[in-house]
Amino acid sequence: MDNQRLLQALELDDSYRVVRVLAAHPSGTTELVSDANRGLHIRKRIPHELSNRQAWEALGKVRDQRVPRVELIYELPDALVVVCQYVVGTTVAELLSRQAHLEAYEAAGIALGVCRAASALHAQGIVHRDIAPGNVVIAPNILGDSPSNRTYLIDLGVARVRSDDVAAHDTTTLGTRGFSAPEQYGFAQTDARSDVYSIGRLLLCLLLGRMSDEVSLDIAVLSDDAVPAQLRPIIERACAFEPSARYQSAADMAADLEEAEIALGGTYVSQGGGGYRVAMPALGAEDVARRSKAPSSVGEADAGLWSRLGYAQAWATAGLIRQSLGVASWVVALCLGLTFVSVAFDSSKFTRPTDPAYFLAAGLIGLACSLIAGNELCLFFLRGGRYRDVPNRKKLLARVLLIDAAAMVLLMMLAAMILGVVDGLIKNFTAG
Amino acid sequence: MTALQPEPLTDELLQQLLDSATPEAYLAQANLPSRSLADYAHQLLEERGISRADVIRASGINATFAYQVFKGERNIGRDHAIMLAFGLRCSLVETQRLLRLAGVSELWCKVRRDAIIIFCLQHGMTRAECDDELYRLGEPTLLTSEG
Structure with a gap:
């Protein structure tokens, strides 16, 4: 193997950090590794005499959700290394x-x-x-x-x-x-x-x-x-x-x-x-x-x-919360949206931006939007498997809540901005 | 990689050994750290946050050879160990430890070539810069044409 290829392979090899060695046999080593983004993968090292690169490459072509994706194949002097999707369960x-x-x-x-x-x-x-x-x-x-x-x-x-x-x-x-x-x-x-x-x-x-x-x-x-x-x-x-x-x-x-x-x-x-x-x-x-x-x-x-399935319960709980929050937040958003529209057209309510009603409306709409966005974000992250390394229910829920809180703050600010613009437009319109 | 425990100081160990009646008595109480060159190299990698590829490039060692050294499958000669130390950005103390673990003699300031290398290490030079100095002062370079 020439130097350049080996250097590239070593660079790849060292870009993962070993979290745990799952199995070590003469026929190969299986490790749980994390990448630079803390995403988890399974890495297998198979001695060259036992490895079958052709099979792994064919496996890389399999596009089925039920088969872990082969993400990377590279060769070291003594082994074929394959990095696969890590499946939680x-x-x-x-x-x-x-x-x-x-x-x-x-x-x-x-x-x-x-x-x-x-x-x-x-x-x-x-x-x-x-x-x-x-x-x-x-x-x-x-x-x-x-x-x-x-x-x-x-x-x-x-x-x-x-x-x-x-x-x-x-x-x-x-x-x-x-x-x-x-x-x-x-x-x-x-x-x-x-x-x-x-x-x-x-x-x-x-x-x-x-x-x-x-x-x-x-x-x-x-x-x-x-x-x-x-x-x-x-x-x-x-x-x-x-x-x-x-x-x-x-x-x-x-x-x-x-x-x-x-x-x-x-x-x-x-x-x-x-x-x-x-x-x-x-x-x-x-x-x-x-x-x-x-x-x-x-x-x-x-x-x-x-x-x-014991530990996996945390996931199910999180999923259940997300699902119920999802439904609830849509309902709240719809009600608030209707209220806002009816209030907005009565422009006298929005003559001053310091009007408490203004802040209340902005806050509530922001809250509703953040519930929706938080829900979608969580679903996205849960689906995307970013939570695969969460060891227990408390930590999982804490992270879910953190995402919610972050989304809430951001969207409240956004809603306040949008309301400010709408308010300005209405005032301009009525003044003109 | 072994977990890092606080290591007993060499001087203290020596004193213990000198105070012991038998070698067994010393061996039983001393709890000697078992660390290989590969372990130490990996520890330094981790501390520096660099990859093996970086080390190989900086040291000029043949990649396959270095790979085996990192796996602990191969013994390393003195010049290669010094090159590895440059690649791992070792200080003088770390270099001496690396050389001891490689089972070769440490850098000795009474030797002309070693003195130049010590100076280069101490001044944070790269392996290439060190080779330039060695060449300038008429000493054999670390990286030879055979690699």
Whole structure:
């Protein structure tokens, strides 16, 4: 490697600060790093002999919200370095270890999200090869998204680009025991259908609330009450030993899962940009029975899921506050706007700028505008992930309030200025 | 990188050693800091807020070689260690510490070439300026044509 390229790479390498080393193995290091703007990223160093730059570059072309973006690839003398988007949330492994039990529609939604992520990868010719609970992250519910939209498929460390050489067997066995398809132990070339198998196992674990290596997949398990009838055939087909008997693509499986998710009562209807959860009417007696213990409203559903996700609650709380403030501030702004218009046209009220009514109006309008702007700002920041490094609820709320306060002061000043101009114009007009 | 603890002064340590009956007694109580050249170099990077690329450019050391030194995978010769010290903008004291950690002899003002280098370090000159001085006074430069 020539000097110039290495210097550039080192410059990039040193522009990140290591926050925490997440994993250090001979097969590579994974670090949580922060950039100059305090934004968080995941950085992987993979020794050259194990790295596959081609696969990472293909991954960089995947444009799916459920797959962490590859932001930067560079080479050091001994390793390939990849910087990826950092996804906040709880891994399914953590959920399972906490013995959290997911509702069937949540499980189906998560599996659906993984299917969509996997099919985006497959479209670029990438096989993930390690779809396992530790590599599926559920982001906290801030904007009322469905589980499938909050599911991320992470850790593409062992992803490989599909080889055209069918005879070639994978030489190394990688992946997670209990989730890897049989062919990944060296029976045949792995392809998209290996990932389908893993998703099937994942779904089963989500439903049973147990890790897969404790669960031998057979009829007894599938007839467990925890596995709803709608999902049973999907799991059976996805986990067939012969790849040819499985779903031939993750997209096929996604279609079936989507249907099952709807049947299980977990449909989400997107409303405008935000997307609020709309509970579907119950479908049949079985669903009614299930629903008696299932969440009955938007808040309950989210609270139910997020209470199980512990720390992530802060996010949900912040999201809820933002949402209610958003609605409230629009209402207040509308009322005040109407009042102002009606007062403004009665110009006698605004003969002197020192009139208390003038300041009151400016203040109130500023307040309303700032609520709106603060809301939008917060949503923007929350969406943009600037809050990913906030460790607890208090700090998160403090920051949200800080943004609100700043927006409020700014907009009050702006409103006062605008009112001053309008007042001047009115006076000019009436004087003329 | 190891966290920085207040380091016992060398003189105090020496006194402890001289007062000890056995080497074990000293080793047990002295709590010797274990620090490598790479650790120290990273510490200086952090203190100065500069990147390895800056250091490599300023020192004139081959980038791949320097990368391995920073990773602690490679030992460094005396002249390279001095160049690294220039790159890291070390003071005289820091340079001597760096040289000790590199396992090479410190700069010694009784040696003509070392004296020039000490003067340059003390006056905050760059590696290139130091090489100019060395060349002017007829001493071998730090950066040789082989790199």
